[in-house]
Amino acid sequence: SSGINAEYGGHPSFYDFYNRFCEVYEAEGFCDPTFAGFILLPTLCSYALTYRRLIWVERHETLRMLRTTNIALATTLTAIETDADMMTVYVSALQSGIGGIPYKVALHHVSRFLFDEKVKKDASLFKLILKFVGKCSPELQEIIKRFDRIDECNDVVLLDEIPDHRREKIDNVL
Secondary structure (H helix, E strand, O other): OHHHHHHOOOOOOHHHHHHHHHHHHHHHOOOOHHHHHHHHHHHOOOOOHHHHHHHHHHOHHHHHHOOOOOOOHHHHOOOOOOOHHHHHHHHHHHHHOOOHHHHHHHHHHHHHHHHOOOOOOOHHHHHHHHHHHHOOOHHHHHHHHHEEEEOOOOOEEEOOOOOHHHHHHHHOOO
16 A cells, blocks of 8 residues: 555555646646646546546646647647547637637547547537537637647647538538
8 A cells, every 4th residue: 555655656546646746737837838748648538537527627727827838739639539528628618718728629629529530429419519619609610610630839720611521510500
């Protein structure tokens, strides 16, 4: 038991360690891009959902402070979120006007969930997310429809025009 606690700096679990790590980032991180990278890593879709929920639902201050990072977001966003609760959290964050890294992450997941044909989607969740997107401003809807990727400089890249298949998919439901 003492060996396990030692592995996580005296914390009983990685979750507790990560939660404390977020507290330190909020208090002393000063939006440091390297520190932000370490905060972001456990939020990858390949890790447990509990870490994404911690940042996006419980630690709003940590989320707000994630302005820039030294890691390439494109390499961390290879998996696409399919959890219903997280998808609604991402849409809500976009609707609220969130900025920085969280904006890019949420935009990626929402757009990819809606338009990436490789993503297995629950039909009812798809309609629910489209309904939420339909409540977004027309400008945000346009960005979601035109989202292409996040490039190697962590900039959002939009398509010049909305592809017909995306327009049809959305217009048929909205």
